[in-house]
Amino acid sequence: MTRYYCTACGYKFEPKTDRVPQVCPYCGRRGTLVKEGSAQDLLNELDEMDDG
Ligand SMILES: [Zn+2]
Incomplete structure (x- = not known):
């Protein structure tokens, strides 16, 4: 389970x-x-979601 x-x-x-889930x-x-446990994905998300 993810x-x-x-x-x-x-x-x-x-x-x-x-x-x-969105x-x-x-x-x-x-x-x-x-x-959870996907640090690289987290970094990618933060980079895309950089809205301040
Ligand atoms: Zn929340």
């Missing part, structure tokens, strides 16, 4: 569906979720 981690609030969870179920932010 675990996801919210870079905005730090919430971790396992979605029950195969779909990649919105954090805890803080409601969009585009902040990354696969």
Whole structure:
């Protein structure tokens, strides 16, 4: 099971569906979720999401 981690609030969870979650179920932010344990993906996300 894939675990996801919210870079905005730090919430971790396992979605029950195969779909990649787009919105954090805890803080409601969009585009902040990354696969837990994937540091490279996290860096890529941060680089793309650089909005200040
Ligand atoms: Zn969150």
